[in-house]
Amino acid sequence: MSVLRLAGAVLVDDETVLPEVWVVDGRLAMSPPAGAEDSGAEEIRGWVLPGLVDVHCHIGLGPDGAVTVEDAVLQGKADRDAGTLLVRDAGSPMDNRWVQDRPDMPRLVRAGHHLARPRRYIRHYARELDDVAELPAAVAQEARSGDGWVKIVADWIDRSAGADADLAPLWPADVLADALAAAHEAGARVTAHTFSREAIGPLLDAGIDGIEHGTGMDPDHVAEAARRGIPVTPTLLQVGRFDRIAEQAEGKYPRYAERMRRMHARRYEHVAQLHDAGVPLLMGSDAGGTIGHGSLPAELAEVVRAGVPVDQVLAAASWRARAFLGAPGIESGASADVVVYATDPRRDITALAEPSAVVLRGSRH
Known part of the structure; x- marks a missing residue:
């Protein structure tokens, strides 16, 4: 014994x-x-x-898309050594279900592959759909291959507008509603990447189950999310990079750059508003891609810096997140x-x- x-x-x-x-x-x-x-x-x-929970983490994703198994193991072990013992995958181009069979890796709840459109997300990250009408069927497929979650990209910069390019929704509202209905019929929940204000209303109307980033939420959106108990994952480490993104974009896409700077400037105020309104907060590092693995403790410190009480952040990153995901x-x-x-x-x-x-x-x- x-x-x-x-x-x-x-x-x-x-x-x-x-x-x-x-x-x-x-x-x-x-x-x-x-x-x-x-x-x-x-x-x-x-x-x-209880082992910490990172609900927005990408094991198997690197700056250029899918990584090798060896690199994915290093990612998972970095999360584990930082105390993250349960990960809700927030989309990965790698089929990472093998992680679940390794006793030395964090427990993993998979969301399958991000769903986006060509030229409307980071290259090599997402499963790109040529026709928006494909979204409901693709959501149903990802629901069957994941662990009860599907990840969609709800907005991104639309570069086709040239100097007037800005964040814009990827999916028509009716298609989005059909897609979420397909996920729910398959017994899965849907969480969505969104930065913009314009994408939030259609997501709420469609019955979204979770919002990632949520930087564009206005007071009405915040109140509705609180009323319906829709959780938001703030990812402040990622939002903290918005000023650098704006600097890179300002010469070619000034409208987009200006919006990203505004959201960066109010990032702490926004998270405090979410908390004060009673919106459930989930904690996610957005590790993978541009954020290093093992970063959840730094993300939690950022949320405290925004004004959310320490005990609330701690609960959101441990027992409350486990209850949300159905994990002991x-x-x-x-x-x-x-x-x-x-x-x-x-x-x-x-x-x-x-x-x-x-x-x-x-x-x-």
Whole structure:
């Protein structure tokens, strides 16, 4: 029998703090097993959390599209070592379901391949549909191949407008509504990349299940998302790059550059407005592509900087996100997927940057 004692302060959820939990043959137990005193069990002391959850992470994606399996393993291990033990894939050109078979990699909930249109997203990232009418069938296909999630790209710069180019929706509202209906009929939820204001209304009208970035949401959008409990993933590390994107674009696409600068300037205010309105926030690093893996703790610090209380950010990145995804946290019989910290992350979010122990599937890494 393999036994490990986790002692100190075990943060089960918003209200429950236990003095200890036990790991017995890779599973969590709320009381010591028979013979624990004689088992020579290792003890780890500190503040114990359910493994962190990154709901916007791209294992298998690099700056130029799909990466090698070897590079994807390095990505996943970087996330794991930073305390991220559950990832909701937010789209990858790599068929990364093999990650789910590796005991040394974070648990993965797949969304399949991003859905976009030619020349309306980053090259080599998405499955590009030549005809907008293909979207409902493509969503149904991705729903069948994923783990209950589909990722669509709802807006991007439309360069065909030349100097007047700006962010614009990719899909007609009626096609979008049909696509979400197809996903829901297949038992899947849909989350959407969106920067612009113009794309939000049609997404809400269609019944979107999640919004990624959401930088263009106006007060009416925010109120509606709060009323319906539609979660938003702010990805502040990514939005923090908007000024650089604007600098690169301003010579050729000045309208687009100006909008990106506006959204960059109000990024913290926007996240605070979401929180204050009661919009559920999910935490995602947007790792892959331009953001390095293992960045979730830095993303959480950014959300705290925006004015969201530390305890709320911590909950959103752990037990609340696990409940949202239907994954167990710290409970009897669950896999031992926990992270231990030397100092209390409820007092200082930067504690998450230095886990003292990472236990995944009962094994310490």
